[in-house]
Amino acid sequence: MSRHIVLSPASRNTTTGMIGVIDPRFRIICTIIFAVFIVSITSWQAVVATIVAAAVMVALSLPEWRKTLRRVLTMDGFIFATLLLLPFTYPGDTVFTVWGHTASQQGIYQAVMIGLKANAVIFTVMAFLGSLGSTDLGRGMMGLYIPTKLTTLLMFTVRYIDVLHHEYLRLRQAMRARAFHLRSNRHSWKMTGYLVGMLLVRAHDRSERIVWAMKCRGFHGHFHFTHLPRPAKSDYMFLLVMAVILVMLITLEALCPPLI
Amino acid sequence: MHIVDGVLSTEVVVAGAVIAVGGIALGLRQVSIENMPRIALLSAVFFVASLIHVPIGPTSIHLIMNGLLGLILGWAAVPAVFIALLLQAVFFGFGGITVLGVNTVNMALPAIVVWLIFGPILARTEGRTMMIAAFLAGSSSIMLSAIMVGLSLALSGQEFVATARLVFVTNIPIMVVEGFLTAAAFGLIKKVRPALLLSGPNTSLAA
Numbered sequence: 001m002s003r004h005i006v007l008s009p010a011s012r013n014t015t016t017g018m019i020g021v022i023d024p025r026f027r028i029i030c031t032i033i034f035a036v037f038i039v040s041i042t043s044w045q046a047v048v049a050t051i052v053a054a055a056v057m058v059a060l061s062l063p064e065w066r067k068t069l070r071r072v073l074t075m076d077g078f079i080f081a082t083l084l085l086l087p088f089t090y091p092g093d094t095v096f097t098v099w100g101h102t103a104s105q106q107g108i109y110q111a112v113m114i115g116l117k118a119n120a121v122i123f124t125v126m127a128f129l130g131s132l133g134s135t136d137l138g139r140g141m142m143g144l145y146i147p148t149k150l151t152t153l154l155m156f157t158v159r160y161i162d163v164l165h166h167e168y169l170r171l172r173q174a175m176r177a178r179a180f181h182l183r184s185n186r187h188s189w190k191m192t193g194y195l196v197g198m199l200l201v202r203a204h205d206r207s208e209r210i211v212w213a214m215k216c217r218g219f220h221g222h223f224h225f226t227h228l229p230r231p232a233k234s235d236y237m238f239l240l241v242m243a244v245i246l247v248m249l250i251t252l253e254a255l256c257p258p259l260i
Numbered sequence: 261m262h263i264v265d266g267v268l269s270t271e272v273v274v275a276g277a278v279i280a281v282g283g284i285a286l287g288l289r290q291v292s293i294e295n296m297p298r299i300a301l302l303s304a305v306f307f308v309a310s311l312i313h314v315p316i317g318p319t320s321i322h323l324i325m326n327g328l329l330g331l332i333l334g335w336a337a338v339p340a341v342f343i344a345l346l347l348q349a350v351f352f353g354f355g356g357i358t359v360l361g362v363n364t365v366n367m368a369l370p371a372i373v374v375w376l377i378f379g380p381i382l383a384r385t386e387g388r389t390m391m392i393a394a395f396l397a398g399s400s401s402i403m404l405s406a407i408m409v410g411l412s413l414a415l416s417g418q419e420f421v422a423t424a425r426l427v428f429v430t431n432i433p434i435m436v437v438e439g440f441l442t443a444a445a446f447g448l449i450k451k452v453r454p455a456l457l458l459s460g461p462n463t464s465l466a467a
Contacts, residue, residue: 006311007351035357039266039273071353079264085426090419107419117266122355129350137350149288149296154343156300157307161347164304165311184315189437193444196309196325200332200445201453203305207298214297221293 024140043256047116057127086111134158269416276362283338303340327401330371341368370404398442399435406431
């Protein structure tokens with residue numbers, strides 16, 4: 001069954017590793033700060049240093065290597081497709097020509113920079129939030145004064161994604177039992193449309209039962225999370241280390257002028 | 261059709277974030293204690309639908325169905341899209357933290373537009389006309405999303421105009437498939453459980 005879990009953190013255990021024990025609020029804030037820093041970097045040395053720092057942090061949080069690698073490679077394929085045309089459309093000095101289109105040096109540099117930045121953000125998210133369970137994400141968001149309604153909606157959605165995914169797998173099995181095979185023709189699309197429609201109908205019915213059940217138990221609009229403990233010394237240490245790393249990266253950025 | 265970090269200019273990113281926050285605030289106003297589980301479960305269905313891969317010729321696409329999302333959830337589609345993208349960023353390692361706002365707007369705004377234009381038409385029509393309208397709702401939401409993705413790229417720099425065109429062209433087959441899917445799903449829901457469409461985001465179920 002665990003094979004089919006949709007939303008599973010990349011790391012095996014939330015309580016092991018260096019990052020796993022840190023207050024979720026601090027981790028969310030650090031992710032946002034680092035992501036904003038990364039997209040505003042101009043020199044490649046700083047981006048590479050960020051990727052290395054983030055990769056070391058990912059390694060320290062004991063990830064499942066195969067899963068992590070697969071995710072990164074999937075995303076990199078996507079990033080590559082996005083940036084494929086950039087060298088040919090960016091004006092600059094010609095490096096090579098493909099079918100009469102010239103690739104510029106500046107364009108290649110830009111494409112590589114964006115690719116590196118995107119990877120740096122992916123690694124940062126994995127490092128800080130990779131081992132974060134959904135409950136901790138909710139608690140962290142609550143602790144950061146994100147609207148309660150949004151957090152509760154998020155927690156509800158997280159709760160039922162797996163349930164409905166099982167429902168989906170069951171329906172697919174039923175279709176397979178009736179010799180349905182997904183191809184690219186109108187019949188397949190119609191059947192898939194019916195499948196989604198049926199999922200919506202069942203989710204709707206289920207939500208009615210949930211509302212009644214929850215009202216019986218005094219639901220009044222939000223979940224009660226256990227309060228996050230006051231930030232401990234280790235949390236402040238984490239913040240300090242991250243601040244030092246950030247200052248080092250900013251220094252690197254200031255020292256290395258952009259190539260182009 | 262996601263945009264990755266580092267591509268867009270700061271102005272586009274900030275504008276996207278501001279519009280997204282406004283949209284989420286508007287959407288959350290539609291959420292009450294009674295309909296919160298309903299909205300969450302329907303959002304979860306669309307999240308699961310985005311895991312379904314449909315083959316087109318040699319490749320496959322994953323479903324987006326933002327047209328149907330808008331028709332069913334109305335304004336609540338904005339927080340639903342935001343939550344889906346946030347979960348993908350955190351649990352699937354898709355990144356896209358700084359562009360979360362832009363991506364939310366690119367997916368959710370077409371849903372709202374489709375809901376406002378096709379919602380009343382779909383409520384009134386029957387049979388073949390309704391199916392055609394649902395097809396148009398499904399495909400035009402993908403078209404609008406592709407246009408908005410292209411626009412956010414083109415606004416970030418002249419060099420992305422070619423990529424923007426490529427995004428639009430590669431999305432044309434997806435528009436057709438999503439049109440058929442939306443028509444089928446909408447037709448089924450209208451036959452099996454019309455209450456799902458009539459209730460709208462505001463109406464309470466338990467009442």
